[in-house]
Amino acid sequence: xxxxxxxxxxxxxxxxxxxxxxxxxxxxxxxxxxxxxxxxxxxxxxxxxxxxxxxxxxxxxxxxxxxxxxxxxxxxxxxxxxxxxxxxxxxxxxxxxxxxxxxx
Numbered sequence: 001x002x003x004x005x006x007x008x009x010x011x012x013x014x015x016x017x018x019x020x021x022x023x024x025x026x027x028x029x030x031x032x033x034x035x036x037x038x039x040x041x042x043x044x045x046x047x048x049x050x051x052x053x054x055x056x057x058x059x060x061x062x063x064x065x066x067x068x069x070x071x072x073x074x075x076x077x078x079x080x081x082x083x084x085x086x087x088x089x090x091x092x093x094x095x096x097x098x099x100x101x102x103x104x
Contacts, residue, residue, distance in 0.1 A: 011084045016067055019091035024060045027053050056092070063092035075099050 034046055056098050066072040073082050077099035086093060095103060 007054070009071070011087055012071055013067060013072075016072060016087065016091055017064075019088065020064055023091055024057065027057050029061070057093040059094070062094070077103065 020070055030051065034041070034053075038046065063072060073087060074080070074093040075082055075096040078096060080096055082093060082096050086097065093100070
């Protein structure tokens with residue numbers, strides 16, 4: 001049985017790993033679609049989309065490291081637990097909602 005993350009008994013490490021892998025695969029598919037549309041796409045838009053997706057991929061990789069090291073699911077700023085509902089939607093998120101609003 002996999003351990004629960006923090007106070008989020010409904011999200012196990014296995015669940016988090018699966019969600020992160022799904023997010024990663026979706027972003028890689030988006031990059032492939034952008035590359036395939038290259039001859040017909042607006043170059044500035046394509047570059048902006050690619051940069052945004054690459055940023056998310058870095059966040060996903062960082063979340064995978066946090067999952068392996070243990071601080072996954074804890075806000076990087078206030079150190080409180082990130083609600084499981086937030087992690088289910090954005091499994092790579094680093095901040096709770098309050099801290100995210102302050103850093104944005």
